[in-house]
Amino acid sequence: MKMRHVRAIAVFGIAVVALTGARGSHGGSCGGGSSSSGSHSSGSNHSDDDGTTGGSSGGSVSGGTGSSNKASRDVTIDECKFDPATKNLVARITIKNDGLMDYDYDVAIKFTGDPGGTVAPATSKATAIAVTAGASQSTELTSPYTGSGDGSEYTKCEVTRVSRS
Structure with a gap:
């Protein structure tokens, strides 16, 4: 093998190591850190005597190990x-x-x-729990019921935002 071939292979090897980070089994990151994303859903649906159900979803949350x-x-x-x-309308939650x-x-x-229904969503917020x-x-x-029926058109509760400090 000629010297220029050996030199070319060495340069190529160094370039590969530099580009991949050469950090063993931990992988590499250009920014010096890592991040993750995903979605989370917690809770379960419960049927009550009046036929309504509960459930929750946390929505998509991105960015590693932040408090939110x-x-x-x-x-x-x-x-x-x-x-x-x-x-x-009442949602009982546990934190x-x-x-x-x-x-x-x-x-x-x-x-x-229900999806596709004519019910306008109602909201409620609680702070400093x-x-x-x-x-x-x-x-x-709780959220005041503004309809004229028996409230049975509201069948689901969903957590739309959570923060902690």
Whole structure:
């Protein structure tokens, strides 16, 4: 093999190592860090005596290990119903803080009907829900019912926004 071939192979090998980062099994990153993205859905649907159901979805959350990414995983919807006594749509949620720090949570809920229905979504927000480290906190979010029926057209609750500080 000629010297220029050896030199060309060495240059090519160095270029490959430089471009891939040569960081062993950890891969490489041009920005010096890593990120992840995905979507998260928590909770489950429950049927109540009045026929309404509850469920939640945290939506898409991108960007690694930020506080808002983890906050959406902490919220579950326990119940979603129409309360005829108060004429309110009610979502009962539980926030479980598995972290090492105390947090205040802000949660937004959307009450909706069947897809393609004529029901206008109703919303509710709760702010500064204090949850200590390793504990759970349950709370209710309500929205006034503005319809003229029995509230049965609202069949689903969905978590639309969660943040913690």
